Amino acid sequence: MATLPELLRERGIQPSAQRVAVAASVLDAGEHLSADQVLGRVRESFPQISRATVYNTLNLFVEKGLLRQLALTGGHTVFDPNTARHHHLVDEVTGRIYDVDWEAIHVADAEHVPGFHVRDYQVVLRGRRAD
Amino acid sequence: MATLPELLRERGIQPSAQRVAVAASVLDAGEHLSADQVLGRVRESFPQISRATVYNTLNLFVEKGLLRQLALTGGHTVFDPNTARHHHLVDEVTGRIYDVDWEAIHVADAEHVPGFHVRDYQVVLRGRRAD
DNA sequence: GTTCGTGCAAACGGTTTGCAACAAT
């Protein structure tokens, strides 16, 4: 297992202390965090970090393929540390987003939409947690 | 074919002149319009309408099931007059959103995610227009 | 010493809200 600084360097990202702290917060999280949630977590270990740095860093990570950015619910974008193919389920009550295994759903013909080059796709499910 | 005022009344919406104008703009549009695009169109025939009224009206229409609200690309939410089930394709170059027929893609097992009641789902495709 | 990263504050764009005037019932 590579250390975080190594991981960043592999992606062409200079591993500053702030960036490592952001990486630690967002990659460890089993959830999908908003930028402000990341800011909150990073500040626990790095109180003086600025909002702009967190936003810039998250965008950089997305650019470099370390994170995926999701815009599933209005207005809120969220960062997904799981870069493997998978689907998403949005809880309509809480707004929380859950991962759904790629193999759990079978999709046929999604790549063959006439007139388009489909680069990627996923199923977005909406519902609520069973009691 | 019901007139617009009748259509609104059927959904429990008082058909004021402004609301009818918004309905005319957004329901006719074959595309997915942002709130500001709707505002622009409505102002062609109703120049004095306010931004707040358009936003409130669009939200009301979504609440009453006349429109669907889509949040597929970061920050921009868009209104879809097509209330029939269908999928969506996002052009990564232009940001434009296209409808994909429900029957064009076959999805299996989407309703059977353990621990959840899935109320609705769709496939979201990303790609670019073929030349 | 030139490039790169940071922090701060201000700007920004889309959306919402508070309120007073007005129309409908």
Added chain:
DNA sequence: ATTGTTGCAAACCGTTTGCACGAAC
């Protein structure tokens, strides 16, 4: 008379940007 609707402006929230300081190569 009560309720619902509009318009305006201001507030709001998440995000981006400009700029000057400081660190890294």
